Structures are given as C-alpha cells and as structure tokens.
Amino acid sequence: MSGGRPLKLPRPRGRRLVTLSKTPGSGAPGPRKPRASRLRRRVRLRTRTRMAFALATLLALVCALLLDGYLYAEIGNDARVHASRSYRSVPERLRNGGPVITFDREGKATEHSIPAKTVALTFDDGPDPRWTPEILAVLHKHRVPGTFFVLGQMVVRHPGLVRRMVAAGHEIGVHTFSHVDLSYQDKQRMNRELAQSQLALAGAAGVTSSLFRAPYASEVSALDDRTWPVQQHVGAKGYVSAFVDTDSEDWRRPPVKEIVQNATPRGTKGASVLFHDAGGNRARTVKALERYIHRMAARGYTFTTITGALDARSANHPAPAVRVWEGRTLIWAAQATQYALPVLIGMLGVVGFAVFGRLLLMLGLAWWHHRSRDRRRYTLVQEVHDPVSVVVPAYNEKECIAHTLNSLSASTHPIEILVVDDGSTDGTAEIVEAMGLPNVRVLRQPNAGKPAALNNGIANARHELIVMMDGDTVFEPTTIRELVRPFADPGVGAVAGNAKVGNRRRLIGAWQHIEYVMGFNLDRRMYDLLRCMPTIPGAIGAFRRRALLDAGGMSADTLAEDTDVTIALHRAGWRVVYQEHARAWTEAPGTLGQLWKQRYRWSYGTMQALWKHRRSLIDRGPSGRFGRVGMPLVVLFQIITPLFAPLIDLFTLYGVIFVDPVRSLAAWGALLLVQLLGAAYAFRLDRERYRALAVLPLQQIVYRQLMYLVLLHSCVTAATGALLPWQKLKRTGEVEAPRTPEAVR
Incomplete structure (x- = not known):
C-alpha cells in the first residue's frame, strides 16, 4: 500500500465561505494593513451583533415564560388566607x-x-x-x-x-x-x-x-x-x-x-x-x-x-394616553406569549422525545457495536503492517509540538512524520528541527490555513496510508497500529480514532471530558453501525490516499474541513469506520472564551458542510445513503435537539416558580438520572473512571446552556450568511505523551 504518487487536488469552485483577512486559516496573504484592520473591525462588529441577537432571542424566550407564569401566579405568590382575628383597631360604626x-x-x-x-x-x-x-x-x-x-x-x-x-x-x-x-x-x-x-x-x-x-x-x-x-x-x-x-x-x-x-x-x-x-x-x-x-x-x-x-x-x-399605550403593550406581549407557549410546549414534547430517543438509540447501538466488535474485532482479524505517513499541520504550536513529536517517535508502527509549518511566527519549525528526531520532515509554507497545510502534507507523503492529527495532540505508542487496522478491509477509506481530553483536571476540562466520552465517542459507535459517520476528528484520523483523491482532498470551503472531507468520502463510495482502541489525547480549551471560539467554529462549520453536501439527500448509491440516513441524524441530533434542549431546563424553572417545585425538580432529576446512567455506560465502554461523572449535574446546569448559546449564535450566523475567520486557540502544552491510558486519568 505504499507509494509516493503526488496528490493532485482540484481547485475550489464556486464561492468560498472563508475568505477574510490575513488570519490563521484565511487563505492567501492579505491586502494592505489599514484595509485588513478595517475588515477585522467589521467582522468583530458583525460577530457582536449576531451574538447580541442570539442573546436577545434567548432573553425573549425567558421573558415570555416569566410573563405567562406571572399571568397565572406571581413569582413567590402567597396562597395564605387569613382567619378572623380581633378587631380592636376597627371603628365599631x-x-x-x-x-x-x-x-x-x-x-x-x-x-x-x-x-x-x-x-x-x-x-x-x-x-x-x-x-x-x-x-x-x-x-x-x-x-x-x-x-x-x-x-x-x-x-x-x-x-x-x-x-x-x-x-x-x-x-x-x-x-x-x-x-x-x-x-x-x-x-x-x-x-x-x-x-x-x-x-x-x-x-x-x-x-x-x-x-x-x-x-x-x-x-x-x-x-x-x-x-x-x-x-x-x-x-x-x-x-x-x-x-x-x-x-x-x-x-x-x-x-x-x-x-x-x-x-x-x-x-x-x-x-x-x-x-x-x-x-x-x-x-x-x-x-x-x-x-x-x-x-x-x-x-x-x-x-x-x-x-x-x-x-x-x-x-x-x-x-392617560401614556398609560393606555403601556397597558396595550403589556396585553400585546401577553397575547404573543399565549400563542407562543403552546408552540413551546409542543416543541418541549418533541425535544423530550428526541433526547430520550437519542439516548436510547445511542446506548442500544453502542451496546450492539461493542458486542459485534467482541466477535470480529479488528484486533483479532489481521494487522496492517504498511508504513504510514503522519501529517501534523502546525501554526504557532511551540507549547505543544515537542510533546506531539515525542509521542509519535514512540510509535510501535513504522511511520514517517511530516510537520507542515503554516507560516508560524513563534519558532515552531525551529523547535522541530532542533529535536533531531528520525523520520521527521519539516515542510514550510506561507500562512494558508489548515486545509492547505494538510494538502501540502498529503502531496509530499511517501505512503498510501495517511494519518492526520493536530499539533496539540499526543498519541499512545499503539495508537497508529490500532488506527490502521480497519484498512485490512479494502472498502474502508477512512478511520476515526478515539479522541480524549488530556487536560481534564480542571472543571472546564472535566465537562469536555464527559462530552467527548458520552457525546462524541458514543455517537461514533452509533454512526459506525449505521455506516454514516459524519466526522473524522481532526485530532486523530486515518485515510487512504486514493480515498482522499476521490473526495477532492481537504477543502477550505468550510470551517469544518474534517466533517467536509468525511461526507465527501461517503459520497465517493468509501466506508468510514470508528476504531475506539486508537486513542489520542488532545488539549481542550481551558477557558470559557476559548471554548466558545472552538465550538462556534465547529457548529458553524458543520452547518456549512451539511449545506455544501445537501444534494446527497437526492443522490443515489452511497452518496444518497449518507444523505438519507446520516444527514437527517446529524441535523436532528447535533443541531435541532441541542438547540431546543434548554427548553427542558426553562420549563423546569417555570414549574419550580409557578407550578409545583417538588414535581418539577423530581422530573428534572429523573432526566438527569437517565443521562447519568447513559454516561456511566459510555464510561464503562471507554474504560474511564466514574469519578469524573461527579460534575455531570453542574455540567447540565452551566455547560449545556453555554453550548446552547454557541449553537444559537452559529444558527444566527448561518441564517445571515455571514463570513467567519479561523480562530486560533491559545495552547498551554500541558498534555504530554502518556505511557498508558491510565496515566492521564
């Protein structure tokens, strides 16, 4: 399976969705600085406007619920009725x-x-x-x-x-x-x-x-x-x-x-x-x-x-006229609420059904996935000994790049490593060269974005099997060996690995750790069985060169190039599978601001990719299979359900304030218990320690609302057709290469 055939990538056609100023991932060198500065200010203004619109939408929903509740019983309404008492102070007459x-x-x-x-x-x-x-x-x-x-x-x-x-x-x-x-x-x-x-x-x-x-x-x-x-x-x-x-x-x-x-x-x-x-x-x-x-x-x-x-x-x-108009405003708001509330209640029923349905579907298919892998695990079939080219795109990764390369150098599988320096200004390329590791090549290019860096690495790779990873990610020694096992099946064109959060000691990292195990990896087991994997994570993914040729390489048309290329592989007729035994440890965002930027890009990029491949809904063959099975599931489970899931929390709060606090909290607690049991099973499948689930209740209260706002922000951006630049996250380099999976738990 080896070969050094260069990759001929087609030129992008149509309107590019990411064509902003000279920022990481923005494309060719930018124009004059004053114009670039004005463009950045304009982008920031539009971003803030969209964010304000998203928050205003959420505030309007909350106000509608509060107004409706107040029309029936004021917050803190006192139901006491006094009994007759003495009347000494009342005039007898x-x-x-x-x-x-x-x-x-x-x-x-x-x-x-x-x-x-x-x-x-x-x-x-x-x-x-x-x-x-x-x-x-x-x-x-x-x-x-x-x-x-x-x-x-x-x-x-x-x-x-x-x-x-x-x-x-x-x-x-x-x-x-x-x-x-x-x-x-x-x-x-x-x-x-x-x-x-x-x-x-x-x-x-x-x-x-x-x-x-x-x-x-x-x-x-x-x-x-x-x-x-x-x-x-x-x-x-x-x-x-x-x-x-x-x-x-x-x-x-x-x-x-x-x-x-x-x-x-x-x-x-x-x-x-x-x-x-x-x-x-x-x-x-x-x-x-x-x-x-x-x-x-x-x-x-x-x-x-x-x-x-x-x-x-x-x-x-x-x-007075002023009071009349004030009163009319109150009545109009109340009438709007009365029309909106039944719709919201109906949506709540749909969302509740979707949340429970998704959880049951994921758990059931994950169980079946686990059982089927026990019967015919790739680890029990045959190993793939073909050498692998590992492409590491790097832009200002001086904090992490050494840990990444040290982990790769310990690999038990034969590899070559290509570090594509995408115009770094912090000496990333010099750090790599100074390490003097064997089988490591540094490819330098002007800043052109991650897709261009990946395509550069693919074009210079010597082998047929190509592994892509982020510059802030570390592999276990057996990761690549496990990752390429599914290529024993000639119909497999790409493999998604098991990405894990390495910096999970802090609260934000712990929340993302639960999300990765329960949300991402449990999802991938389900999509693997349904043969409609929507995303190969950028932190760990493997590809056949021929499959990438058929898919047109890594495209810069969207902000989610990993989702874009995965859907393209499906449409080209290749199978995409999940290999849970191939683990990668990545550095998750450590602050709420960094987390917002990352998830905003992810969710918006996913919407772009789905829109780009919308014709798969009417295609025939493998392309049509993803459009008819995978795309509806992604839209339902990754956009619609998360977007409206906070209705559960809002109506719980509504019930606590206006209806029955005990029953409302009991219902919310029952939902939390179901999610806890589902998360526990996901942790069992991934062999993770259960103690991390102690922060799950707080995650449901705080973290889920943040993700909701991010998704709402992304939907507003997508609806307005706005452009969004690539946003580089600040790294700390705290995730080092683990000797065993337990070493970082």
Whole structure:
C-alpha cells in the first residue's frame, strides 16, 4: 500500500465561505494593513451583533415564560388566607355600617349603605372567557347594570371582555392583579398589585378605576386588626372600598334555589350582592342570576352599580394616553406569549422525545457495536503492517509540538512524520528541527490555513496510508497500529480514532471530558453501525490516499474541513469506520472564551458542510445513503435537539416558580438520572473512571446552556450568511505523551 504518487487536488469552485483577512486559516496573504484592520473591525462588529441577537432571542424566550407564569401566579405568590382575628383597631360604626367605605384626605373613614329596594349586583374574579359572556348576556337581556371586580391577570388575558363591559355601561372595579390576600403583603406588594391592575384596565378599555374590593373580603363585619390596615392603605390612595351585604355563596356551587335565597336581602333593605363570574363552573350562577333578577324586580327592586347606588359619579375614568399605550403593550406581549407557549410546549414534547430517543438509540447501538466488535474485532482479524505517513499541520504550536513529536517517535508502527509549518511566527519549525528526531520532515509554507497545510502534507507523503492529527495532540505508542487496522478491509477509506481530553483536571476540562466520552465517542459507535459517520476528528484520523483523491482532498470551503472531507468520502463510495482502541489525547480549551471560539467554529462549520453536501439527500448509491440516513441524524441530533434542549431546563424553572417545585425538580432529576446512567455506560465502554461523572449535574446546569448559546449564535450566523475567520486557540502544552491510558486519568 505504499507509494509516493503526488496528490493532485482540484481547485475550489464556486464561492468560498472563508475568505477574510490575513488570519490563521484565511487563505492567501492579505491586502494592505489599514484595509485588513478595517475588515477585522467589521467582522468583530458583525460577530457582536449576531451574538447580541442570539442573546436577545434567548432573553425573549425567558421573558415570555416569566410573563405567562406571572399571568397565572406571581413569582413567590402567597396562597395564605387569613382567619378572623380581633378587631380592636376597627371603628365599631364601620363594622355595623354599610358595605361601602370612603376615606377623606385626613384618613377618616365613612361608611355608606345601599338605599332601600336597591340592588347593586357585583361579580368577582373575572373576566372568564366561558362564563362572563353568559352573565353579560343575562344582564343585557334584562337591561340590568353590574359592577365587575376584575383581576388584572385575567384582564390581560381577556381584554375584549372588559371592553364589552365598559361599552355596555357596566362598572369596573379592581380586585388586585393576582388574587393574593393583601393582609399578608407589604405596602410595596400592595402598590404593585394595584398599579398593575390599573395598567391592565388602561390597556384593555382605556379606563382606570377608583373602586376596590380586596380578595377574600365579604361583609364589613369581617374587618379585623389584620385587614383594616389594608383598607386604610388603599383608602389613602383614593380608592373606594366595596364590601357586600349578601353573599350568594355560589363559589360553593349549591343548588340554584339556594344561591337565589342567599343573595336575597331581608325585607326591603338595599344590598350589595356578591356573585362570581369566574373561578370554576358557574353554570348554576348564570341560572340563579336569571331567577334572581326576576324575583327582585317582582318585589319592586331597582338595579344599579355601586357608585350609582350612592348617587356618585362613576368610578371609571379615562386613562392617560401614556398609560393606555403601556397597558396595550403589556396585553400585546401577553397575547404573543399565549400563542407562543403552546408552540413551546409542543416543541418541549418533541425535544423530550428526541433526547430520550437519542439516548436510547445511542446506548442500544453502542451496546450492539461493542458486542459485534467482541466477535470480529479488528484486533483479532489481521494487522496492517504498511508504513504510514503522519501529517501534523502546525501554526504557532511551540507549547505543544515537542510533546506531539515525542509521542509519535514512540510509535510501535513504522511511520514517517511530516510537520507542515503554516507560516508560524513563534519558532515552531525551529523547535522541530532542533529535536533531531528520525523520520521527521519539516515542510514550510506561507500562512494558508489548515486545509492547505494538510494538502501540502498529503502531496509530499511517501505512503498510501495517511494519518492526520493536530499539533496539540499526543498519541499512545499503539495508537497508529490500532488506527490502521480497519484498512485490512479494502472498502474502508477512512478511520476515526478515539479522541480524549488530556487536560481534564480542571472543571472546564472535566465537562469536555464527559462530552467527548458520552457525546462524541458514543455517537461514533452509533454512526459506525449505521455506516454514516459524519466526522473524522481532526485530532486523530486515518485515510487512504486514493480515498482522499476521490473526495477532492481537504477543502477550505468550510470551517469544518474534517466533517467536509468525511461526507465527501461517503459520497465517493468509501466506508468510514470508528476504531475506539486508537486513542489520542488532545488539549481542550481551558477557558470559557476559548471554548466558545472552538465550538462556534465547529457548529458553524458543520452547518456549512451539511449545506455544501445537501444534494446527497437526492443522490443515489452511497452518496444518497449518507444523505438519507446520516444527514437527517446529524441535523436532528447535533443541531435541532441541542438547540431546543434548554427548553427542558426553562420549563423546569417555570414549574419550580409557578407550578409545583417538588414535581418539577423530581422530573428534572429523573432526566438527569437517565443521562447519568447513559454516561456511566459510555464510561464503562471507554474504560474511564466514574469519578469524573461527579460534575455531570453542574455540567447540565452551566455547560449545556453555554453550548446552547454557541449553537444559537452559529444558527444566527448561518441564517445571515455571514463570513467567519479561523480562530486560533491559545495552547498551554500541558498534555504530554502518556505511557498508558491510565496515566492521564
């Protein structure tokens, strides 16, 4: 399989996707410095703009969930309802007086009674889209006005019903925003409940209201030392407090006859009567209201509003224009949320199914992959003794290059090493030459990018089998021998090795270690069985020269040249397999900034490669197989599912705040347990120590969100068709050649 036939690489055709200024991997030498500087500033500005757009999208999603949750129950909503207490601070005349209380500027309270043979119908807790229209229809039929004490959160969700009330001449009162017992709240919360309710009314109907009824309040005789300060605070703000004379107790859903009887005042006394138009099934309330109006009209009663009974002007006033638009904005946002939330919930179901499905599919196929390799492992078939050319592209790798070459020099397989210095400015080539290692050649070229450096190394390689690796990666002595074993099968055109994180002692490295073992290598077992491997890692991959010729060599059309060439190999009819016994130890990014740059390039480059090879979806033969099997799996598992997986965390947070904290956390914990079990199995297959999984919960909380933002950023970049330069990562050289796999664990 040896040979020195030069590789003839086709010239790129069409629009190049990576053609920026003279940066590592950007192509030919750049233009004048001032122009290059302006271009770099423009790229940075576009990058920041796209990042801001991605973050704004995430913020909008979070705000939508918070707004929807607040419309049902405010964060930290207090469900307590106080029981009656002593009433020493309450004036006796108020407790025995009428159902309406006003306060003057000095804070003195005055009670007011409903005139004889007068009924003020009041309705609490609405508006409700099911029952409020039926109650409005009954009132309209009998030409009876009513006073509706509405909840702000219900007004925001159903503003049209409030407009109907106002247009029909009914009176609107404030019943707080979230129906919380104000006797347990501080003044700031009380003010917020009132202000938000007024904002909702302004947006819905262009009015404000000076009429107030506290939740869980009925007759004035129930005022006590805990509820009286609430009334004083509300009265000081100019509100008129409305209580009731008779309570229909329809909230208990008694028979219709009993509801009517409860609401009927004694003799000819006037009354403020309490019904409910929301809060449950109000069918009996609607029937009772019809009968009640007939009964009271027959007894000579007239119907009016609360302020009408007091012969006062209406409690509803036109809202200032600014408040109207503020309220409309709130309502529009709420309506958008109401439309978006079902979509998000549907997506959550799809994502949950995809996450579990992917995990089960990976584990099942990984188990089968492991079993099949036990039966016909490449290590038990035949060894490949052909010499290998190892191509090491290097750009400013002075911290790592010595460790890389020392690890290669210990290889148990015959190799030649080609270090392609891609215009390094830190003396990388001089370090290699000074080492004086046998079978090592240094190829120098002007800075032209990693694909060009690889193509240069391939063209100068003496052997048919070519291994490519990064300049920050180290091999074990047996790595190359294990890596080329699959080439015993003449249909195999390339082999993906098992890349491992060498710098895993720190938290960021530990997170990436879990991701490499569970995400990348477990994925490769699945893709290996399905014969649609999407990526040969740049850290460790082996190729036949003929296969590379068929694929057109390493292309600079995308930022993910490894994914690009892998898909090209599939389309050319070659098999790409995974060899888990060929291990390479690479230096993962050590800071969040470096990690962001790397994953941004990876995810964006993957999208470029998929788009470049999109015709494989309709191709026939091997090319069509990857398009119909591999590409949908990559799009689903590497783009769509990770992009929407944070919905699980967002809805968990939503459930903790607004629904049921225990059940929400239990569901999230169950998902984490399933992932932990899957990760444990992946670690078992890779013979890794389980103690690294101790940081898995924190990885799910922090690391996964970071990867989500990176992917979102990449999607925005891809959607806008922007260009992205190659981004060189800062290396430390802390990963050295291991004697055994356990040496770095």
